[in-house]
Amino acid sequence: MVVAKSWIMVQHFEGVPKPEDFKLIERELPPLKDGEVLLESDFLSVDPYMRPYSKTLLKDGDIMIGSQVARVIESKNPAFPVGGDYVGYAGWTTHFISDGKGLNALPSNWPDHVPKSLALGAVGMPGLTAYFGLLEICKPKEGDIVMVNSAAGAVGSLVGQIAKIKGCKVVGSAGTDDKLTFLKEIGFDEVFNYKTVSSLAEVLKKASPEGYDCFFDNVGGKFADAVLQQMKDFGRVAVCGAISIYNDSVPSTGPYIQPYILFKQLRMEGFLPARWDNQKAEGEKQLLEWVAEGKLKYHEHITNGFVNMPAGFMGMLRGENTGKAIIRI
Numbered sequence: 511m512v513v514a515k516s517w518i519m520v521q522h523f524e525g526v527p528k529p530e531d532f533k534l535i536e537r538e539l540p541p542l543k544d545g546e547v548l549l550e551s552d553f554l555s556v557d558p559y560m561r562p563y564s565k566t567l568l569k570d571g572d573i574m575i576g577s578q579v580a581r582v583i584e585s586k587n588p589a590f591p592v593g594g595d596y597v598g599y600a601g602w603t604t605h606f607i608s609d610g611k612g613l614n615a616l617p618s619n620w621p622d623h624v625p626k627s628l629a630l631g632a633v634g635m636p637g638l639t640a641y642f643g644l645l646e647i648c649k650p651k652e653g654d655i656v657m658v659n660s661a662a663g664a665v666g667s668l669v670g671q672i673a674k675i676k677g678c679k680v681v682g683s684a685g686t687d688d689k690l691t692f693l694k695e696i697g698f699d700e701v702f703n704y705k706t707v708s709s710l711a712e713v714l715k716k717a718s719p720e721g722y723d724c725f726f727d728n729v730g731g732k733f734a735d736a737v738l739q740q741m742k743d744f745g746r747v748a749v750c751g752a753i754s755i756y757n758d759s760v761p762s763t764g765p766y767i768q769p770y771i772l773f774k775q776l777r778m779e780g781f782l783p784a785r786w787d788n789q790k791a792e793g794e795k796q797l798l799e800w801v802a803e804g805k806l807k808y809h810e811h812i813t814n815g816f817v818n819m820p821a822g823f824m825g826m827l828r829g830e831n832t833g834k835a836i837i838r839i
C-alpha cells in the first residue's frame with residue numbers, strides 16, 4: 511500500500527499566499543485496477559498561474575493544482591511500462607494513480623545529459639509559452655527591438671534568448687542585480703532593475719531611444735502601461751502574464767491604454783500555449799535541440815524536499831528564483 515503526501519489549499523488566498531493557507535495531508539492509495547498505473551513524482555513545478563487559477567479551479571481543501579515529472583513505479587497498463595517518465599497534471603502530490611489519460615511522455619530523443627526537470631521548464635510549458643508567444647504573437651523580424659519583463663524567470667529568460675537567435679536586440683528587466691548579471695550572461699543587450707530605477711519611462715527610453723517593436727509582457731499593471739507608451743508604430747504586444755496584479759484583492763485601475771493602441775496602431779493579444787497544441791511536438795523538438803546544442807541556456811531554481819513546496823511557491827512569487835522554479839522530491 512502506497513501513502514501519497516499532498517498539499518491542499520486550506521482556504522482561498524487573500525492577497526499574498528501565506529504558510530497557513532497550505533496543509534500537508536497523507537492518503538493511502540488503493541490497489542491498481544486493470545489499465546491503471548502508479549506514479550511517483552520526481553520534480554514538481556511551481557508557477558505563477560497557480561495563484562489566479564486557484565480562484566476559479568479550486569475549492570477550499572482541494573489539492574493544489576500543478577504538474578510534475580513522474581516515474582511509473584507499478585503498472586497494469588502495457589502502454590505505460592514501469593520506469594517510464596511522464597509529465598502529469600496531478601497537482602502537488604508525491605504519488606498518484608492514472609489511467610494514462612493526460613500523461614505526456616517526454617520527447618523520445620531526450621539526451622542523457624539534459625535534466626528531465628526541463629520537461630517542466632525550458633522544454634515544457636514555459637518553453638512552449640516563450641516559443642509560440644514570441645514567434646506567433648510578436649512575430650519578431652531581424653533587427654527588431656524586443657522588450658521583456660520578468661526577464662530572468664522561466665519564460666522571460668527563454669523569450670530573450672529566442673529573440674537573440676532571431677537576430678533581435680533584446681532589453682530585459684528583473685528585480686535584483688544578480689538577475690541582471692545572469693541576463694547579460696545569456697545574451698541580453700540592455701538590462702535594468704525595475705525595483706531600483708527612479709523612472710521606468712526614462713530607463714526604457716535610454717535602453718532604446720527609438721522605441722520597441724515587440725513587447726513580451728509577463729508583468730502587466732503599471733509596468734505594461736510604461737512600455738506601451740514607448741512602442742513604435744505597428745508594434746506587437748504579447749500579453750503573457752500579469753504577475754504584478756495576481757495578488758490584488760481589489761482590482762487596480764490604471765491609465766486607459768486605448769489611446770496608445772490606437773495612435774500607434776499596436777496589435778496586443780493575450781495567449782495560452784495550448785492554442786498551438788497541434789504544433790507542440792515541433793516546438794518541443796526545436797527547444798530540445800537548442801538546449802542540447804547550448805544555444806538556449808537554462809537555469810533552474812531548485813527547492814529540495816516536498817515539505818518545502820509552499821515555501822518554493824511563495825518564494826517564486828516574491829522573486830527568489832532565477833530561471834525555472836522547481837521542487838525536487
Ligand SMILES: NC(=O)c1ccc[n+]([C@@H]2O[C@H](COP(=O)([O-])OP(=O)(O)OC[C@H]3O[C@@H](n4cnc5c(N)ncnc54)[C@H](OP(=O)(O)O)[C@@H]3O)[C@@H](O)[C@H]2O)c1
Nearest residue numbers: 558639663664665684685728750751752753754782783829
Ligand atoms: N500565457 C500563458 O499561458 C503563460 C504561461 C506561463 C507563464 N505565464 C505568465 O508569465 C509570467 C512569468 O511566468 P514564469 O513561469 O516565467 O515565472 P517566473 O518569471 O519564473 O517567476 C515569477 C517572477 O515574477 C517576478 N515578479 C513577481 N512579482 C512581480 C511584480 N510585482 N512586478 C514585476 N515582476 C514581478 C519575480 O521576478 P523579479 O525578481 O524580476 O521581480 C519572479 O521571479 C507570469 O505572469 C505567468 O503568469 C503565462
